[in-house]
Amino acid sequence: MTVVLSTLTKVLLASLGISLAIKYGGPYLPLTGTSATAAVIVVAPSILVAIALGWDAWSRR
Template identity: 45%
Template sequence: MAPTPSPASILAFLVKVFGLSLGLSLLIKYGGPLLPLPATSGVALAMVLALPLTMTAVLSWQRWRQRP
């Protein structure tokens, strides 16, 4: 049975997730218009899916690293 994480480690994890999500959102919001991309539905779909897929990859990698 795995040990229960402390409230401090849970809070640190949530702050990391929030900070990374905020940073990526700001990058998309302010950096996206600077990219010379055509205004098509495929590009819009890729931009929308980029954030959750990136977060999934980062969090999965972090969890994989913490396994004994």
């Protein structure tokens, strides 16, 4: 049970950190307002969290 809570906590903290970075750091980035830019920004947090979870699962083997 503690493994599940630990993983859930990691996911929530990673998501919080990424969303805060996007919210407060995003306006300082010289990005154009295109559909491709919006798609990358929307999909990037999910990909980063998936990488972190995969890395965690791989390291537990």
